[in-house]
Amino acid sequence: MNLIEQLQQIVGANGVLTGDDVRSRPNHSWGRGECPAMAIVRPRTTEEVSRIMALCHAQEQRVVPWGGLTGLVDGITCEAGDLVLSMERMQNIEHCEPDAGTLRVQAGAVLQSVQDAAAEAGWQFAVDLGGRGSAQIGGLVATNAGGNAVVRYGMMREQVLGLEVVLADGRVMSSLNEVLKNNAGYDMKQLFIGSEGTLGIVTRAVLRLRPAANARQTAFLGMNSFDDVAALLRHLQSHLEGKLSSFEVMWANHYRFMVEELATHQTFLPVDYPYYVLVESEGQFPDREEALFTSVLGELMEEGTIADAVIAQSGQQAEQLWAMRDDVASLIEAMAPMAAFDISLPLRDMQTYVAAMEQGLAKRLPEARVVVFGHLGDGNIHLVVGNIPDHKAVEEVVYGELRNLGGSISAEHGIGLEKRDYLAYSKGEIEIDLMRTLKHALDPKGILNPGKVISA
Amino acid sequence: MNLIEQLQQIVGANGVLTGDDVRSRPNHSWGRGECPAMAIVRPRTTEEVSRIMALCHAQEQRVVPWGGLTGLVDGITCEAGDLVLSMERMQNIEHCEPDAGTLRVQAGAVLQSVQDAAAEAGWQFAVDLGGRGSAQIGGLVATNAGGNAVVRYGMMREQVLGLEVVLADGRVMSSLNEVLKNNAGYDMKQLFIGSEGTLGIVTRAVLRLRPAANARQTAFLGMNSFDDVAALLRHLQSHLEGKLSSFEVMWANHYRFMVEELATHQTFLPVDYPYYVLVESEGQFPDREEALFTSVLGELMEEGTIADAVIAQSGQQAEQLWAMRDDVASLIEAMAPMAAFDISLPLRDMQTYVAAMEQGLAKRLPEARVVVFGHLGDGNIHLVVGNIPDHKAVEEVVYGELRNLGGSISAEHGIGLEKRDYLAYSKGEIEIDLMRTLKHALDPKGILNPGKVISA
Numbered sequence: 001m002n003l004i005e006q007l008q009q010i011v012g013a014n015g016v017l018t019g020d021d022v023r024s025r026p027n028h029s030w031g032r033g034e035c036p037a038m039a040i041v042r043p044r045t046t047e048e049v050s051r052i053m054a055l056c057h058a059q060e061q062r063v064v065p066w067g068g069l070t071g072l073v074d075g076i077t078c079e080a081g082d083l084v085l086s087m088e089r090m091q092n093i094e095h096c097e098p099d100a101g102t103l104r105v106q107a108g109a110v111l112q113s114v115q116d117a118a119a120e121a122g123w124q125f126a127v128d129l130g131g132r133g134s135a136q137i138g139g140l141v142a143t144n145a146g147g148n149a150v151v152r153y154g155m156m157r158e159q160v161l162g163l164e165v166v167l168a169d170g171r172v173m174s175s176l177n178e179v180l181k182n183n184a185g186y187d188m189k190q191l192f193i194g195s196e197g198t199l200g201i202v203t204r205a206v207l208r209l210r211p212a213a214n215a216r217q218t219a220f221l222g223m224n225s226f227d228d229v230a231a232l233l234r235h236l237q238s239h240l241e242g243k244l245s246s247f248e249v250m251w252a253n254h255y256r257f258m259v260e261e262l263a264t265h266q267t268f269l270p271v272d273y274p275y276y277v278l279v280e281s282e283g284q285f286p287d288r289e290e291a292l293f294t295s296v297l298g299e300l301m302e303e304g305t306i307a308d309a310v311i312a313q314s315g316q317q318a319e320q321l322w323a324m325r326d327d328v329a330s331l332i333e334a335m336a337p338m339a340a341f342d343i344s345l346p347l348r349d350m351q352t353y354v355a356a357m358e359q360g361l362a363k364r365l366p367e368a369r370v371v372v373f374g375h376l377g378d379g380n381i382h383l384v385v386g387n388i389p390d391h392k393a394v395e396e397v398v399y400g401e402l403r404n405l406g407g408s409i410s411a412e413h414g415i416g417l418e419k420r421d422y423l424a425y426s427k428g429e430i431e432i433d434l435m436r437t438l439k440h441a442l443d444p445k446g447i448l449n450p451g452k453v454i455s456a
Numbered sequence: 457m458n459l460i461e462q463l464q465q466i467v468g469a470n471g472v473l474t475g476d477d478v479r480s481r482p483n484h485s486w487g488r489g490e491c492p493a494m495a496i497v498r499p500r501t502t503e504e505v506s507r508i509m510a511l512c513h514a515q516e517q518r519v520v521p522w523g524g525l526t527g528l529v530d531g532i533t534c535e536a537g538d539l540v541l542s543m544e545r546m547q548n549i550e551h552c553e554p555d556a557g558t559l560r561v562q563a564g565a566v567l568q569s570v571q572d573a574a575a576e577a578g579w580q581f582a583v584d585l586g587g588r589g590s591a592q593i594g595g596l597v598a599t600n601a602g603g604n605a606v607v608r609y610g611m612m613r614e615q616v617l618g619l620e621v622v623l624a625d626g627r628v629m630s631s632l633n634e635v636l637k638n639n640a641g642y643d644m645k646q647l648f649i650g651s652e653g654t655l656g657i658v659t660r661a662v663l664r665l666r667p668a669a670n671a672r673q674t675a676f677l678g679m680n681s682f683d684d685v686a687a688l689l690r691h692l693q694s695h696l697e698g699k700l701s702s703f704e705v706m707w708a709n710h711y712r713f714m715v716e717e718l719a720t721h722q723t724f725l726p727v728d729y730p731y732y733v734l735v736e737s738e739g740q741f742p743d744r745e746e747a748l749f750t751s752v753l754g755e756l757m758e759e760g761t762i763a764d765a766v767i768a769q770s771g772q773q774a775e776q777l778w779a780m781r782d783d784v785a786s787l788i789e790a791m792a793p794m795a796a797f798d799i800s801l802p803l804r805d806m807q808t809y810v811a812a813m814e815q816g817l818a819k820r821l822p823e824a825r826v827v828v829f830g831h832l833g834d835g836n837i838h839l840v841v842g843n844i845p846d847h848k849a850v851e852e853v854v855y856g857e858l859r860n861l862g863g864s865i866s867a868e869h870g871i872g873l874e875k876r877d878y879l880a881y882s883k884g885e886i887e888i889d890l891m892r893t894l895k896h897a898l899d900p901k902g903i904l905n906p907g908k909v910i911s912a
Contacts (some may be wrong), residue, residue: 031878049531049636072510097802097803097804099686099690099803099804100802100803100835102802102806112511120679126463127681138656140856143639143644145638146637146639150636150637151636154614154636155636155637157643158610158614160747166703168889171886171889172885172886173884173887174884174886174888175802175883175884176888177836177864178802178835179800179801179802179834179836179864179867180610180611180800180833180835180836181601181602181611181800181831181834181835181836181864181867181868182800182864182867182882183600183602183650183864183866183867183868183869183870183871183876184864184865184866184871184879184883185882185883185887185888185891185909185910186647186650186651186655186877186891186894186909187557187600187613187646187649187650188890188891188894190597190643190646191642191647191894193643194639194642194643195642209565210692211694211697211698212694213684225826227778230555231555233555234555235668236795237557238667238668238740239523239740241667241697241698241699241739241741242667242698242699243698244695249558259747261837263601264493283697284695286695286699288748290882291746301591329559338589343483344637344638345635346553346556346558346634346635347553347555347556348553348555348556368490375637376637377636378635379556379634379635379636379637380635380637387856408633408635408637408640409640410639411635411637411638411639412637412638412639413639414639415641417642419640422641423641426638426640426641427631427640427641428629428630428631429627430560430627430630431625431629431631431641431644433627433643434623434629435641435642435644435899437897437898438644438647438894440894440896441894441896441897442898451722453641453642454641
């Protein structure tokens, strides 16, 4: 019996895709390319995943785990002969504890359905991002996804109470903890969060829910200097009393691009400020929330920290503001050929970095143009560099200047294949050695998502 | 040259203690026993720690890392011939970023001094516990310490942005990240948090600070049922808008013991409620905070969820309430011979558990008496079982009933030596196998805190 037949015995004939059903799936981020894998196996239960991995381990078959394919770093890319293990038939929302605020789901559960289940129980699931309609919990765990509310709720890691993981050899590590505090031995689930499918396959998770927020306040602010932006962040963190849920900065080049060149978005504020900030707070009581938000922003306007402001007067207006911030697709389309980056570094170094990066680009790639924005409350900025002849030359400038300042080449997207060769820009030799030690200890045959994150 | 002399060459003659200077230090929790180690080496720098470990690795010398000795599970216990590595001369608060709210410290820095440095910069360090005057950051990291504000701010893990760790062979893994978001490769620091000194020696940490809280509200509540306690928790989590910072439950047997038998604490409420809750919220604006707190509690009293309440009218009164909750020392002294436990389990199982545990004790140890209290918002309860003939018999009841419900034998104190033989009550076989795999990969000679957490 060949491998395909053996897999069919485990998951049924419908569970294994081959030929055009494989070729029609992508091989790269943004849906690009054609998947060259030998097959896509689609288990329905943890036990099936376990049997698949035991089989692949015995045969040294390379396995590439797939979630919702919303990643951006080629973490799902296959070579010919690879087997894709897709979680698309493991989407169950299994159990909710409405008193404690926990939710147990299969790894293939889609983010949107998890958010809906949380809302139905009177809670919220606090990770949110543009790919919510496709992104799966397993992939979000495996990439330690971030999103727009990290400044308040943390990344995916902070939403995971328990995990069930199938190891490279098919053993099932079940650690479906439900409580905030559990110091009984090493917290093994931490190993798998953010390991991008290279150490194990997440099959199930217990998620921590947060109290639902019934009152949102949103404002778009014009700022005269980066120092004012930093002071604003500091002030809102304390004076909004922990309720600051988003702090998104747009450099002037980004705002202008969105409202002048794309012209699909409204001009909320004049285009002559050097920085703009989209801020949001989340509370329970609409009246109280509005009073606090407007009084805190009012004081900052009076003292000159904020130069100009629009406070959203309706949910619709808030959505328009967010639509501008989140319209990365239009930006990327308009700037092609382009390269997009997702970096992080301390607040104190950001101005220095952006200036050095812009100078470096002007010198090496005078035709290129750059747009800068990001989740500043998390130290995370995104760069889109457009009109470029050569991806590599841009990477050398962007990552080179970052290396000088000790920044991270990946704030939230992960490493995958795309950034792998730059990993040493952000991690020391010994840390990378230790990553290899770990990879070897957990996947000695190197069959799990081979070549991703670290080279073999 | 013998080992002592070699160590003296690294840290200077003053850096190595022997003889009575070792014997005068404890060997167990609560300051009990006499340390039988061959010596205590006290490095001042990471480089010295690195050289010490390289030497010990070469000679297969067992090393027991020491922080402030406030642990409660015999994680610092030595055998004759062991070398203690104490961080007591590495107490520097190295660097604060007042805008970003981060603090870099050496691992020997004492919690109180870290809290003070944070306060001086206009922030707070959010982990707090009774041992703040001695507990060191390195030990708090190594044990993933909890404390009284976990329900709001999380455990130590959530306060650690970056770590520097000396590995078993002396290599220095420096990963002093300062930003909230960094997905450049596996997050190796997670391995060391909560590993109780068995995988590496924390030498330095970058800590996340939180906005200072200028307005605290504290109340002590009498409750008619456990269901009311659960409803109260749920309601406060949403209606205090994320500002609920403590939710400490005292079963009637605890409150009565404190106010009737010890009689050193004030009787704040009548003694006839089955449960009492100490709640605290932390905000920025005293007037607003008081208004919110009293209105939310007032509504709950009106609808009968809260049976009786005292709201602290001053900082002093709040301190008296906390003094009662935190006076574990008196409790333990009064109940000797006793055994203390620190367990966690889901809210839904708590009543079942406590009843089964009490029945089990009544049957097996009719003379014993038990006092129950805990951080209920975290699923964490503490038990003190007094007047016992036999530690092991108590453990079998307490842990046995817990195992039936899938609870954790250690919510926050860790495993150390004390709970090691019960680890399998809370962790599956494969998870424990994986812990061993990790231990072997990182400390192949087994020289780091040998025998703690998992047996060799």
